[in-house]
Amino acid sequence: MSFLNKEICDGDNPDLTEERRTATFDTDRMAQVIYGSEKFAARRRQITKSISRIPALQDTKPLAFMTREEKITEACRELDVLSDHWEQLIYVNDEEEALHLHREVIGMEGHPFALHETMFIPTLVSQASDEQQEKWLGRARKREIIGCYAQTELGHGSNLRKLETTATYSPSTQEFILHTPTITALKWWPGALGKSSNYAIVMADLVIKNKSYGPHPFIVQLRDEKTHQPLPGITVGDIGPKMAFNGADNGFLGFDHFRIPRGNLLMRHNRVEPDGSYLKPPHAKIGYSSMVKVRSRMAMDQGLFMAQALVIAVRYSAVRRQGFLEDKSQEVKVLDYQTQQHRLFPSIARVYAFIFCGLETIQLYEKLILDVNKNGDTSGMADLHSLTSGLKSVVTHFTGQGIEQARMACGGHGYSMASYISEIYGVAVAGCTYEGENMVMLLQCARALVKAVELVEEGHPEKLSPMMAYLTKPSVTVDLTVGPEAYVKIFQLIAKKQAFKATEQLHKFMVAGDSRDVAWNKSAVELTKASRLHTRLYILKTFIRRVESITDISVKAALTDLLNLHLNYELLDVASYALADGIMSSTQMDFIKNQLYSSLEKIRPNAVSLMDSFQFSDLQLRSVLGRRDGHVYQNLFEWAKSSPLNQSEVLPSVTQYLKPMMEKSKL
Numbered sequence: 001m002s003f004l005n006k007e008i009c010d011g012d013n014p015d016l017t018e019e020r021r022t023a024t025f026d027t028d029r030m031a032q033v034i035y036g037s038e039k040f041a042a043r044r045r046q047i048t049k050s051i052s053r054i055p056a057l058q059d060t061k062p063l064a065f066m067t068r069e070e071k072i073t074e075a076c077r078e079l080d081v082l083s084d085h086w087e088q089l090i091y092v093n094d095e096e097e098a099l100h101l102h103r104e105v106i107g108m109e110g111h112p113f114a115l116h117e118t119m120f121i122p123t124l125v126s127q128a129s130d131e132q133q134e135k136w137l138g139r140a141r142k143r144e145i146i147g148c149y150a151q152t153e154l155g156h157g158s159n160l161r162k163l164e165t166t167a168t169y170s171p172s173t174q175e176f177i178l179h180t181p182t183i184t185a186l187k188w189w190p191g192a193l194g195k196s197s198n199y200a201i202v203m204a205d206l207v208i209k210n211k212s213y214g215p216h217p218f219i220v221q222l223r224d225e226k227t228h229q230p231l232p233g234i235t236v237g238d239i240g241p242k243m244a245f246n247g248a249d250n251g252f253l254g255f256d257h258f259r260i261p262r263g264n265l266l267m268r269h270n271r272v273e274p275d276g277s278y279l280k281p282p283h284a285k286i287g288y289s290s291m292v293k294v295r296s297r298m299a300m301d302q303g304l305f306m307a308q309a310l311v312i313a314v315r316y317s318a319v320r321r322q323g324f325l326e327d328k329s330q331e332v333k334v335l336d337y338q339t340q341q342h343r344l345f346p347s348i349a350r351v352y353a354f355i356f357c358g359l360e361t362i363q364l365y366e367k368l369i370l371d372v373n374k375n376g377d378t379s380g381m382a383d384l385h386s387l388t389s390g391l392k393s394v395v396t397h398f399t400g401q402g403i404e405q406a407r408m409a410c411g412g413h414g415y416s417m418a419s420y421i422s423e424i425y426g427v428a429v430a431g432c433t434y435e436g437e438n439m440v441m442l443l444q445c446a447r448a449l450v451k452a453v454e455l456v457e458e459g460h461p462e463k464l465s466p467m468m469a470y471l472t473k474p475s476v477t478v479d480l481t482v483g484p485e486a487y488v489k490i491f492q493l494i495a496k497k498q499a500f501k502a503t504e505q506l507h508k509f510m511v512a513g514d515s516r517d518v519a520w521n522k523s524a525v526e527l528t529k530a531s532r533l534h535t536r537l538y539i540l541k542t543f544i545r546r547v548e549s550i551t552d553i554s555v556k557a558a559l560t561d562l563l564n565l566h567l568n569y570e571l572l573d574v575a576s577y578a579l580a581d582g583i584m585s586s587t588q589m590d591f592i593k594n595q596l597y598s599s600l601e602k603i604r605p606n607a608v609s610l611m612d613s614f615q616f617s618d619l620q621l622r623s624v625l626g627r628r629d630g631h632v633y634q635n636l637f638e639w640a641k642s643s644p645l646n647q648s649e650v651l652p653s654v655t656q657y658l659k660p661m662m663e664k665s666k667l
């Protein structure tokens, strides 16, 4: 069967055209599944098309050849152009459309609005009272002010309870006095803080009458709105170049007894009255909601990062020919090698799985904020916190691995910045650290798991949340040939065993006399393993649920192949647990391996179209290897010629050092 995919174009590299003709599904239909709805998939295409008609937004110079200052300047120029076209390009206040616009135009390297859109505005939405929103939200949305989220300090990022920046209430003036008492209390890392933002949400320890109430969010003006100079009492700057993400000015910030009005404490959920009395929030951790928001996005965003790397690697693998199979008259596409497929296809499956989880967790967060803001209902917070803590950790870890494999799959050219994969990798792996270091967040997930195991052990399984219900499942013998549900059952047994083992170890240390904290630390590796398995089970179940719900037959068939690959790959990856506990036999292992290899063959004809379906434009991909038209070699040559080193035949360094050195050596 051949579909008239919009991707097919006769001027393209014939190897890619051939790949597109073999696809068994329509990429527009697949895009609807990826992006959650027909409407949004169509809007994305429309926005991409509109952007392509704005000459000032077409890339001029490759980012790889720019200095950091040039990158930041270029990002600001593009933001300015975008701002002029904002209302024509997207529905105002539609977050997904705004993110698409940014991804498309500015790319991966970050930009001065990255935290404005992702944390500053969301914090105002979730934490500011109606009155405070009236004052700041409209201005922020109109981009009259630029904000960021300043929480992490030089000395503390993970352990928020020990943040040192203080906000001391002065009842006589009805002000908070922000202060940085030590060098380690300097805010350090916040994106766009250094040079771009003129406002920040600052997380500081609220102190009233010498009593500390822990971290609370304050809105703080940092710079003069006319001159952009830092206000007196504020020290602010850029922390320097990073592994990637260098289009963003991550910054430092210090306060010297800097005064802000009482009304700058965000007071939707808690209040400080003029006399200094404190009204506490309905949930102690409600002030952490912006972090939960970003974590709830990360499965989607990381999935899209890995998708970009895979579009590049898969397209390139279809045009790169090297070596022979049976026919010695023509070299084969490297995509035909089983090892290449094994390197790339499981990651394609993970991309789809992560994105399906992201679609779900983004909605869960939106629902939670509605529940909290409208009804004061905080009952969903604990579950979403543990789910997103585990998910961000697992997803970022596998995304890093998948992108690195994509780079290696491109051989030498993958190592060139022309591939753009190194930038994608650098940006993606930052996610292992930001929004909570992965080990720390796996241990947060483990807290919920241990509590659930304890409930089962205490005879209260009815109190388990639906996500934990598998902890009560009895051991059974499973016939893998019956389909996905059998894989779920085995995975559940593996995850359950590990959760009970880790909890047992924790309890054993406590019985032997260790405090819970010490016992926890002695069991931490086992606990993180339990969290990973628990999270991978959620990912697997979400993938199955999503595929089952698809109505387009050909799209469903293609995704079923991908799902089967995922099920077999995941189970094989955790087989050591299953074999050790006698959950699976070696015969079942052989069955899984064979299923996996036959999945690779089934997916092969659809590989390019599974990645084309993400509908990334060349502008967004910024990759010579991943070009939609597949004309890689001539463009690599053009790219290399544009290197600044090639703008003169003899470099000053040669004249100044190498020539004299060679002359000296002749003497």
Ligand SMILES: CCCCCCCC/C=C\CCCCCCCCCCCCCC(=O)SCCNC(=O)CCNC(=O)[C@H](O)C(C)(C)COP(=O)(O)OP(=O)(O)OC[C@H]1O[C@@H](n2cnc3c(N)ncnc32)[C@H](O)[C@@H]1OP(=O)(O)O
Pocket: 099, 102, 103, 107, 108, 109, 110, 111, 114, 118, 149, 151, 152, 157, 158, 159, 160, 161, 191, 285, 288, 289, 291, 292, 294, 297, 298, 301, 381, 382, 385, 427, 433, 434, 435, 436, 437, 440, 444, 447, 448
């Ligand atoms: C980034 C996503 C958006 C991307 C948009 C992509 C756009 C793409 C566009 C273009 C491409 C451009 C390039 C890409 C751009 C990427 C953007 C970069 C954005 C970077 C953002 C980074 C921002 C940050 O990093 S902000 C700082 C984040 N910091 C942290 O996460 C700190 C981690 N630490 C903590 O959260 C806490 O300290 C803690 C949770 C570890 C512990 O807190 P605690 O000490 O106060 O609590 P306890 O451990 O004692 O627990 C007590 C109890 O409370 C429960 N708990 C804790 N937190 C919560 C919560 N949030 N909700 C509910 N319950 C909570 C805990 O579990 C305990 O419960 P028990 O029942 O067990 O007692």
Ligand SMILES: Cc1cc2nc3c(=O)[nH]c(=O)nc-3n(C[C@H](O)[C@H](O)[C@H](O)COP(=O)(O)OP(=O)(O)OC[C@H]3O[C@@H](n4cnc5c(N)ncnc54)[C@H](O)[C@@H]3O)c2cc1C
Pocket: 115, 149, 150, 151, 152, 155, 156, 157, 158, 159, 188, 189, 190, 191, 245, 250, 430, 433, 434, 435, 436, 437, 438, 439, 440, 443
């Ligand atoms: C690109 C980027 C952008 C960022 N943007 C922002 C921003 O916009 N705003 C902001 O406020 N911050 C931002 N951050 C900071 C980021 O949120 C923190 O770096 C992150 O939360 C990790 O904290 P940390 O640096 O203190 O790590 P640390 O906690 O010092 O981690 C070091 C090691 O200690 C381990 N460790 C720490 N505590 C425990 C524990 N309890 N149990 C076991 N192991 C532990 C960790 O696992 C890790 O291996 C950004 C960081 C990056 C890299």
